[in-house]
Amino acid sequence: MAASQKLLHTKDIRNIAVVGHAGSGKTTLIETLLEKAGAINSAGSVSKGTTICDFSDQEKHLQHSLDASACHLETGGTSINLLDTPGYPDFMGRALSVLSAVETAAIVVNAQTGPELVTQRMMDFSSQRKLCQLIIVNKIDAEGVELGKVLAEIRETFGRQCLPLNLPAQQGKAVADCFFEPADQTPDFSSVDAAHTEIVDQVVELDEELMEAYLEQGDELSLEQLHDPFERALRAGHLVPVCFVSSETGAGIKQLLRVLSELMPNPMEGNPPEFFNDTSEEKTVTVNADDVDGHFVGHVFKVNVDPYVGRLATFRVHQGTVKTGDQIFVGNHRKAVKLAHLYRVQGKNLEEVSSAVSGNFCSVSKIEELHFDAIIHSSHDEDDLHLRSTKMPPPMYGVALELTQRGQEKKLSDALHKLTTEDPSLKIEFHAQANETVLRGMGELHLRIILERMKTEFGIDVSTQPPKIAYLETVTRKSEGHHRHKKQTGGAGQFGEVFLRIEPLPRGSGFEFSNKVVGGTIPGQFIPAVEKGVRQVLDGGAIAGYPLQDVKVIVYDGKHHPVDSKEIAFVAAGKRAFSDAVSKAKPIVLEPIAKIEVTTPNNYVGDITGHLSGIRGRIAGSDATARNRVKISAEVPLAELGDYQTTLKSLTGGEGTFTMEFDHYEKTPPGVQKGLEKTFRPTTEE
Ligand SMILES: Nc1nc2c(ncn2[C@@H]2O[C@H](COP(=O)(O)OP(=O)(O)OP(=O)(O)O)[C@@H](O)[C@H]2O)c(=O)[nH]1
Numbered sequence: 001m002a003a004s005q006k007l008l009h010t011k012d013i014r015n016i017a018v019v020g021h022a023g024s025g026k027t028t029l030i031e032t033l034l035e036k037a038g039a040i041n042s043a044g045s046v047s048k049g050t051t052i053c054d055f056s057d058q059e060k061h062l063q064h065s066l067d068a069s070a071c072h073l074e075t076g077g078t079s080i081n082l083l084d085t086p087g088y089p090d091f092m093g094r095a096l097s098v099l100s101a102v103e104t105a106a107i108v109v110n111a112q113t114g115p116e117l118v119t120q121r122m123m124d125f126s127s128q129r130k131l132c133q134l135i136i137v138n139k140i141d142a143e144g145v146e147l148g149k150v151l152a153e154i155r156e157t158f159g160r161q162c163l164p165l166n167l168p169a170q171q172g173k174a175v176a177d178c179f180f181e182p183a184d185q186t187p188d189f190s191s192v193d194a195a196h197t198e199i200v201d202q203v204v205e206l207d208e209e210l211m212e213a214y215l216e217q218g219d220e221l222s223l224e225q226l227h228d229p230f231e232r233a234l235r236a237g238h239l240v241p242v243c244f245v246s247s248e249t250g251a252g253i254k255q256l257l258r259v260l261s262e263l264m265p266n267p268m269e270g271n272p273p274e275f276f277n278d279t280s281e282e283k284t285v286t287v288n289a290d291d292v293d294g295h296f297v298g299h300v301f302k303v304n305v306d307p308y309v310g311r312l313a314t315f316r317v318h319q320g321t322v323k324t325g326d327q328i329f330v331g332n333h334r335k336a337v338k339l340a341h342l343y344r345v346q347g348k349n350l351e352e353v354s355s356a357v358s359g360n361f362c363s364v365s366k367i368e369e370l371h372f373d374a375i376i377h378s379s380h381d382e383d384d385l386h387l388r389s390t391k392m393p394p395p396m397y398g399v400a401l402e403l404t405q406r407g408q409e410k411k412l413s414d415a416l417h418k419l420t421t422e423d424p425s426l427k428i429e430f431h432a433q434a435n436e437t438v439l440r441g442m443g444e445l446h447l448r449i450i451l452e453r454m455k456t457e458f459g460i461d462v463s464t465q466p467p468k469i470a471y472l473e474t475v476t477r478k479s480e481g482h483h484r485h486k487k488q489t490g491g492a493g494q495f496g497e498v499f500l501r502i503e504p505l506p507r508g509s510g511f512e513f514s515n516k517v518v519g520g521t522i523p524g525q526f527i528p529a530v531e532k533g534v535r536q537v538l539d540g541g542a543i544a545g546y547p548l549q550d551v552k553v554i555v556y557d558g559k560h561h562p563v564d565s566k567e568i569a570f571v572a573a574g575k576r577a578f579s580d581a582v583s584k585a586k587p588i589v590l591e592p593i594a595k596i597e598v599t600t601p602n603n604y605v606g607d608i609t610g611h612l613s614g615i616r617g618r619i620a621g622s623d624a625t626a627r628n629r630v631k632i633s634a635e636v637p638l639a640e641l642g643d644y645q646t647t648l649k650s651l652t653g654g655e656g657t658f659t660m661e662f663d664h665y666e667k668t669p670p671g672v673q674k675g676l677e678k679t680f681r682p683t684t685e686e
């Protein structure tokens with residue numbers, strides 16, 4: 001409890017996000033780390049549903065982590081915060097959203113498979129955020145693993161700066177330390193000396209003075225001498241340590257604890273996260289982790305909404321110290337909220353604490369104002385501060401929801417609202433044209449989990465219509481458009497005329513509107529009306545009913561009438577003139593293309609690639625992985641992958657697995673576009 005809490009110093013904190021592909025053993029690894037550090041008495045297991053981090057019923061049932069969860073341990077005088085994250089690509093948003101809270105990403109690689117899709121993604125995302133990286137090769141005890149090959153593959157994929165701090169020995173039953181106290185044993189491959197020298201060489205490369213000392217002293221640099229240059233090498237991405245472990249047998253775990261505590265950066269040593277001001281996104285604002293007495297600044301990186309327990313928000317303190325009873329502000333809200341209780345979480349357990357110092361994590365309950373990504377602070381000086389967020393892959397997979405019981409509309413919208421505050425990769429869209437609510441997520445499993453929660457936690461039953469694909473429309477060449485809107489109803493008339501040009505913009509640039517009208521042929525006050533009309537077409541689509549984008553609109557001429565020109569007339573003229581231009585600009589429909597990786601026993605490869613080609617897929621390659629299995633990579637239109645789970649099951653008798661994620665947009669073939677256009681009814685009301 002609060003009274004017995006030791007005061008923690010920022011320099012003694014380590015924040016580690018444990019990330020990596022599903023099944024690589026992240027949750028099990030954390031369990032073993034907690035046990036070896038004495039934070040729990042005995043390690044639980046994923047299969048029995050007894051781990052600290054997979055505590056929800058759904059996680060226990062599926063035996064996969066579905067949300068990030070936090071826990072902590074104390075070792076060697078440091079306090080280590082660990083964030084377990086889901087490895088299933090459907091839940092990647094939950095993993096990405098916690099990266100802003102840590103200095104180190106520990107990327108777990110399954111020794112049985114080597115680097116996989118999510119391994120690659122997490123290496124990319126953690127580099128983008130300039131996090132220090134640590135690669136952990138887990139399951140070195142498993143049968144048939146070829147650890148030398150796995151290391152070679154890691155270095156080939158991620159670079160030669162990935163260097164082992166230990167090496168497997170006794171056929172994966174143990175590890176030989178190559179760094180702290182170089183072991184006097186023969187590893188299964190390579191040599192302890194060679195590995196040691198490689199690490200030290202890499203570290204001193206960034207430090208001329210030390211390099212000189214090293215050349216003079218030979219191999220005898222002390223850990224103290226190496227500490228600072230080691231941090232610098234980590235921060236610069238000049239060194240990515242690799243550790244071999246088995247979470248099952250405990251091999252390498254004690255040493256990994258030492259690596260986390262002695263080598264990984266404390267909150268002052270990592271690359272600071274980028275904050276910026278509302279007014280200038282370009283200019284970063286410095287927030288100091290070492291300023292424990294300054295203004296308090298925190299960032300909410302995780303929110304959970306439980307219908308019984310209420311809202312639990314977890315934040316990282318980026319500057320200053322927060323104490324029980326403090327009054328804080330949320331973003332630019334003017335009204336302060338009181339932090340009546342502060343907690344530190346250990347999986348699902350809340351432990352009350354009296355304060356949290358810069359660099360640490362902290363949770364608060366039942367404060368409705370706290371949403372994901374909120375900045376909380378103690379001073380109005382910080383009221384337009386933001387933390388640069390990690391770019392998330394867009395949620396592409398959607399289902400239309402239909403209530404099975406009448407009268408639950410309000411309940412449904414409340415539940416959806418709550419679920420979306422928790423999950424940054426869940427989106428709700430309301431399609432006015434079809435009068436339907438579409439729930440969009442990362443994949444079939446993601447949405448299934450959400451619908452299940454809606455039923456069990458919120459008591460709402462919905463039926464779903466087939467997946468809606470997030471098509472887009474765009475134009476492919478320049479054109480001109482014109483419309484004269486003239487209406488005489490009774491006494492008052494409506495008049496507005498618009499001439500405009502449109503130009504395609506590069507993919508992903510969105511929409512630009514420019515006013516080049518000279519001589520007031522369209523009076524300035526009606527220009528926003530023209531833009532409003534154009535935007536109506538952008539939202540509702542021009543050829544197939546999907547959002548139109550990557551287009552620049554230049555309004556350059558028009559006509560008005562001193563009495564009959566009204567806003568509504570220019571909205572209508574803008575809309576029609578734009579539709580006119582689009583129809584002459586070779587409009588096309590773009591479709592999302594997914595990257596898919598299928599892992600299967602050898603003998604089904606032909607069937608799988610044949611089927612993928614049949615659904616417009618392009619095979620990118622296939623690699624042999626462990627135990628007669630092959631990993632096939634392909635790019636396939638998302639629209640064709642609606643029921644791939646079932647297809648793969650029947651093709652491989654249930655032995656194949658796959659992961660997929662959104663990759664990019666591409667032009668649909670003419671046949672597909674025709675089909676989409678057929679069902680489109682443009683709105684005609686004005
Ligand atoms: N042989 C062996 N099995 C392991 C080891 N670590 C984990 N496993 C097993 O691998 C399976 C997956 O482990 P998890 O800890 O759930 O993997 P995860 O990375 O958390 O998976 P997600 O939560 O889906 O991302 C479980 O059956 C574990 O018992 C290990 O070191 N050796």
Ligand SMILES: [Mg+2]
Pocket residue numbers: 026027028054064065084085086087
């Ligand atoms: Mg897990």
